[in-house]
Amino acid sequence: MILVYDDTFDGLLSAIFDSYLYKLDSVEIRSVRVYQPEIFNETQEVITDEIKVKRLQKKLLQLFGISGLNKIFKAFLSESQDVENLLFYIIKTSISNNKSILNDAANDIVLSFDKLVKKVHREKHRMEAFVRFHLIEGDIYYANIEPDFNVLPLISKHFKSRYADQKWIIYDLKRSYGIFYDLKTVKEITIDLTTQNKKGIYNTIQTGQGDKNLLTTKQLKENNYTNLWNQYFKSTNIESRKNLKLHIQHVPKRYWKYLSEKV
Amino acid sequence: MNYERIKEKLEILADAAKYDVSCSSSGSKRANKNGGLGNSNGTGICHSYTEDGRCVSLLKILLTNHCIFDCAYCVTRKSNDIKRAAFTVQEVVDLTINFYRRNYIEGLFLSSGIFKNPDTTMERLIRVAKKLREEESFNGYIHLKSIPGASDELMKEAGLYADRLSVNIEIPTKEGLKLLAPDKDHKDFIQPMKAVKSNIEIYQSEKRLIKNTPIYAPAGQSTQMIVGATGESDKDIMYSAHFFYEKFKMKRVYYSGYIPVADDKRLPSIGTAVPVIRENRLYQTDWLLRFYGFNIKELLNEDQPNLDMDIDPKLNWALRNLHLFPLDINRCSKEMLSRIPGVGMKSVRKIINARRYRKLNWEHLKKIGIALNRSKYFITCDSTYFEKKDLTPLQLKNKILQESSSKYSTHLNNQLTLFS
Numbered sequence A: 001m002i003l004v005y006d007d008t009f010d011g012l013l014s015a016i017f018d019s020y021l022y023k024l025d026s027v028e029i030r031s032v033r034v035y036q037p038e039i040f041n042e043t044q045e046v047i048t049d050e051i052k053v054k055r056l057q058k059k060l061l062q063l064f065g066i067s068g069l070n071k072i073f074k075a076f077l078s079e080s081q082d083v084e085n086l087l088f089y090i091i092k093t094s095i096s097n098n099k100s101i102l103n104d105a106a107n108d109i110v111l112s113f114d115k116l117v118k119k120v121h122r123e124k125h126r127m128e129a130f131v132r133f134h135l136i137e138g139d140i141y142y143a144n145i146e147p148d149f150n151v152l153p154l155i156s157k158h159f160k161s162r163y164a165d166q167k168w169i170i171y172d173l174k175r176s177y178g179i180f181y182d183l184k185t186v187k188e189i190t191i192d193l194t195t196q197n198k199k200g201i202y203n204t205i206q207t208g209q210g211d212k213n214l215l216t217t218k219q220l221k222e223n224n225y226t227n228l229w230n231q232y233f234k235s236t237n238i239e240s241r242k243n244l245k246l247h248i249q250h251v252p253k254r255y256w257k258y259l260s261e262k263v
Numbered sequence B: 001m002n003y004e005r006i007k008e009k010l011e012i013l014a015d016a017a018k019y020d021v022s023c024s025s026s027g028s029k030r031a032n033k034n035g036g037l038g039n040s041n042g043t044g045i046c047h048s049y050t051e052d053g054r055c056v057s058l059l060k061i062l063l064t065n066h067c068i069f070d071c072a073y074c075v076t077r078k079s080n081d082i083k084r085a086a087f088t089v090q091e092v093v094d095l096t097i098n099f100y101r102r103n104y105i106e107g108l109f110l111s112s113g114i115f116k117n118p119d120t121t122m123e124r125l126i127r128v129a130k131k132l133r134e135e136e137s138f139n140g141y142i143h144l145k146s147i148p149g150a151s152d153e154l155m156k157e158a159g160l161y162a163d164r165l166s167v168n169i170e171i172p173t174k175e176g177l178k179l180l181a182p183d184k185d186h187k188d189f190i191q192p193m194k195a196v197k198s199n200i201e202i203y204q205s206e207k208r209l210i211k212n213t214p215i216y217a218p219a220g221q222s223t224q225m226i227v228g229a230t231g232e233s234d235k236d237i238m239y240s241a242h243f244f245y246e247k248f249k250m251k252r253v254y255y256s257g258y259i260p261v262a263d264d265k266r267l268p269s270i271g272t273a274v275p276v277i278r279e280n281r282l283y284q285t286d287w288l289l290r291f292y293g294f295n296i297k298e299l300l301n302e303d304q305p306n307l308d309m310d311i312d313p314k315l316n317w318a319l320r321n322l323h324l325f326p327l328d329i330n331r332c333s334k335e336m337l338s339r340i341p342g343v344g345m346k347s348v349r350k351i352i353n354a355r356r357y358r359k360l361n362w363e364h365l366k367k368i369g370i371a372l373n374r375s376k377y378f379i380t381c382d383s384t385y386f387e388k389k390d391l392t393p394l395q396l397k398n399k400i401l402q403e404s405s406s407k408y409s410t411h412l413n414n415q416l417t418l419f420s
């Protein structure tokens, strides 16, 4: 039996809940994102249900504590292939043992779970560090990102409490959605970027060839800050200690695209 | 804002500030107040890394590089023929706020050459911090340098705005200081540390009684020592460090391999390599003292005044104490687990957790991620296979070095790549 859920965390919890509710055997859980109909397997679509989510969450909190549950959520955001069934297994085994298996650092399943959590956690940290805002129309601080994992839900709190007095948008170009803080709350948004010749919003003229004269005074001013930052980055380096290998280990090249000091 | 002029100042004054290795923005908890700007959440973030692999977390600049002193080891010294510049208070405030809003930095680290006299300098640094806090509602991280010789009153005020204060002792021995900074007095360094330490204690005890007592330097104090400028031993450095940790409750002591900045007979000549390996060994020693429960005398003493550059200090200690090993991974205490070479504190925790589920064998230990190439000679586990134990310390050291040559030879890392 295949349970197909809506690709949200709540959807996954609902699916797991259903497997218990209907006492389903040999269940596989799949996201609509990757699901392809199979002829020999019975399929059931899961309906995300808040009440089921709440009930299972309560049980999970009991078993794993808040930090364990957060880990499970992080692993989920890795979007890695078959992560649903990994999580399903961990939850199932812990429920039947009535004890979390997550501290068993020598267990293979837990090991691969820990790896996922670590990767997502690292990406969360990286995004908190590597987001580079620039000021755009409407006095909004805007940043483009392309994280390896779906970390917007994880970083939203950090940015909200830090930049409480400025409007900001962090936009995930890979997943085509962003979060927008309007001085009150953080909302998910999508921006129509199809008219742009380069995906995302930049501090340059979109149509021209980046002719400097076409920049508004605001944009020029904005560029000045980028340049000052780049100057700082250059001046704070100590040439005689240069260690590019270490540098790249800390700031892998795939992130350079949106780091003003690396452009 | 005159962009070109600011850029030039930034070039000069960031360059002059870079020899201070501390860029930490951790250890402070400052919530975002009244919907203002920023916070410090305790851990600190590295927003970028320089090409030499160091964390960029703060806007680290000098207010000015004009200085009335002539410390031989310092680029900013009076007799050095370099371009001088000075920021205004407002310029530093604007740069900090604008960098912060763009998520470039966690805050400001402001130091300065000493112009006119210590108090005038300290007072100007405080003005920047005060303006940031009071006019810009800035809750990000502020690290101010305590200027040697500044008055107790100013140090008291500084801590009301800064998260961290630091005086760099720079030269680990009094004799060295006399030689290289003859017009500076050792007690001028100590006095501001004392003032800050006692203020921290006063405010903390008041806080216990009165809830809305203002916070005072919540991230504490730090200091820095230059390594390899005066022929001091590792023991000199670490005993000094130990003194500052104990006596002044320092949060951190930093070790900075000397980068030659002058042709001066008293100092290594320009072009001499920066002692990065030594620096790294000192940091490892520092960690053993702070987190692994080691006593300084176990690591450095009369018989052993210098660290072994080939191997890390924990392995070195273990080789001198082979009679304590092997330890049974499945039974030994947390304290002893943390003394096994190749086992870091993270692994200690994992081992303790995992051995509740089952007895651990080599396979398990490998999965947990402990560095078996070193640890296997010092432990037993749920297995009948053990490394032979009849090697002398020297034989064992060579064996380990051979088996892990790549790790020890080329990896020059001045950030904390410590015990895996």
Ligand code: SF4
Pocket (backbone or CB within 6 Å): B067, B068, B069, B070, B071, B074, B075, B076, B077, B078, B112, B113, B114
């Ligand atoms: S007082 Fe400070 S800035 Fe001036 S020369 Fe000495 S170390 Fe350098």
